[in-house]
Amino acid sequence: MDLKIPEINQVMIAGRLTRDPELRFTQKQQGVVSLSIAVNRRYQDQASGEWKDDTTFVPVTVWGPAAERCKDKMKKGSPVLIEGRLTASEYTDKTGQKRKEMKVTARRVQLMAYGEQGGAEAAPKGEAEEVSADAEPKSDPSGIEEVPF
Secondary structure, three states: OOOOOOOOOOEEEEEEEOOOOEEEEOOOOOEEEEEEEEEEEEEEOOOOOOEEEEEEEEEEEEEOHHHHHHHHHOOOOOEEEEEEEEEEEEEEOOOOOEEEEEEEEEEEEEEOOOOOOOOOOOOOOOOOEEEEOOOOOOOOHHHHOOOOO
């Protein structure tokens, strides 16, 4: 008897942009922006008792009109909340070696309020602005045309 397991591919991640959004357009003029999000995990080292930070950098892709809004409203250091799905891609690097990459394809991107800590200018304390409600393309862009980066 086969065990049926529900398959869920859903990601929710909050962090800060590590660079300004890079907006490009596909051959069919669909906007696509690539983001890089830094997510910090703070933990106490068991041996030394010292507090340490572990940073993970997550690549994110946003499609359609939401991509253009990301470019207009976000910049390096902006705190964001990303909801989407994990996608895997394979490419050949400059040395000819095949590489695999996991990234998040965003369904929803929200610029978060800063609170007490500052950085880049963004939404004032207590405000948050949603950049997209459903930012995924209607069809799978990987089979239709090549992503321009």
